[in-house]
Amino acid sequence: xxxxxxxxxxxxxxxxxxxxxxxxxxxxxxxxxxxxxxxxxxxxxxxxxxxxxxxxxxxxxxxxxxxxxxxxxxxxxxxxxxxxxxxxxxxxxxxxxxxxxxxxxxxxxxxxxxxxxxxxxxxxxxxxxxxxxxxxxxxxxxxxxxxxxxxxxxxxxxxxxxxxxxxxxxxxxxxxxxxxxxxxxxxxxxxxxxxxxxxxxxxxxxxxxxxxxxxxxxxxxxxxx
Numbered sequence: 001x002x003x004x005x006x007x008x009x010x011x012x013x014x015x016x017x018x019x020x021x022x023x024x025x026x027x028x029x030x031x032x033x034x035x036x037x038x039x040x041x042x043x044x045x046x047x048x049x050x051x052x053x054x055x056x057x058x059x060x061x062x063x064x065x066x067x068x069x070x071x072x073x074x075x076x077x078x079x080x081x082x083x084x085x086x087x088x089x090x091x092x093x094x095x096x097x098x099x100x101x102x103x104x105x106x107x108x109x110x111x112x113x114x115x116x117x118x119x120x121x122x123x124x125x126x127x128x129x130x131x132x133x134x135x136x137x138x139x140x141x142x143x144x145x146x147x148x149x150x151x152x153x154x155x156x157x158x159x160x161x162x163x164x165x166x167x168x169x170x171x172x173x174x175x176x177x178x179x180x181x182x183x184x185x186x187x188x189x190x191x192x193x194x195x196x197x198x199x200x201x202x203x204x205x206x207x208x209x210x211x212x213x214x215x216x217x218x219x220x221x222x223x224x225x
Contacts (some may be wrong), residue, residue, distance in 0.1 A: 001188065001197060002028040003082075003150065003177070004204045006037075008056065020044040020113065025220055026208050029198060030082055035075065042079025053082035055210075059151040061086035061123065065103045069105070071108050076114035077148040083111050084119040086195060088125050092135065101138050108142050119146035119177055124162045125154035132162065136169035152200060157181035160194065167195040185210040 004026075006019040014036045023031045023046070030051035033041045035058075040113050042052040056071045057063045057151050063071070070086060075083050085107050091099045104120060111118040139147050147166050149158040157180015166176050179200035180189045188199055201207060209219055 001192065001199055002026075002204050003030045003032045003053065003198055003200045004028045005202050006031060007058070007152070008031040008202075009034070014017055015102055016041070017044070022205060023050050024048050026204060028204060029114075032082075032200060033082060035071065035078075038080055039078035039198045042081075043193060048131075051081040052079050053084060054078075054080050055151075056083050056085035057088075058084070058086055058121075059153040061089045061121070068103070068107055072107060072110050074116070076111070076116055080116055081118045082119065082145075084121055084148060085111075086123060087120045087135065089123050092122075092127060092131055098140065100135070101142070104138060104144070105142050108121075108144050112143075117145040119152055120144050121146045121148045121179070122166075123154050124149050125208055126157070127164045129165060132165055133169045136166055136174075140171040140174055140218045144174060146175045146177045146198060148179055148200075150180040152180040153205070154180070158191065158199075160190065163191055163196055184208075185214070 004023040006016050020031055020041055028050055030053045031041055032053045035054045045052050057068045072083055087100060108118050112214050120139050120162045124132055136147055147170055149162055158178035163178055175197040177198040178196045182199040182201050183187055183203050
């Protein structure tokens, strides 16, 4: 269920490299990495079951549609398999739903056309419930792969009430991703029970070691160099 998040802008290249290695050791769903490092990430993950992913229009969503499309095309060229795109938050808050829909449709078509999957980030901290519901409806109509709560860089991240709302108002074929605040195994299991299929996490190792401990499995040790 875990997308191992490597999006902190202060992460160094060696830290990004180590993060990819950790993701492979724990066999997570994907690595979501800084865009400039995506090509290297895809190279490191080749031959594993871990997908390479990155962000589009991150973290504020205010890029023009043309720039978001260009980012998506670059990410596809770099080997991206799952792309996490931020809506235009300002347009959503302004009620310009045609703009929002047109942009998300263009992004989804470009990403699906490149053989990848798309997660649409709402950034719920800035939206009321009516806006979240409208976004779920739009994403369902367009056929995105995931609706996602947050970037992790807003005043708040995933909340149980938002996840329940998003699951309730999204078609069954659209999955839900929680991001921001998933820091331990119990929280992960709680959101899973709601119907969440992915979580963004930076504390991947701690979460999965706790899982192994509860299952009576030995810890996964880091290979010696």
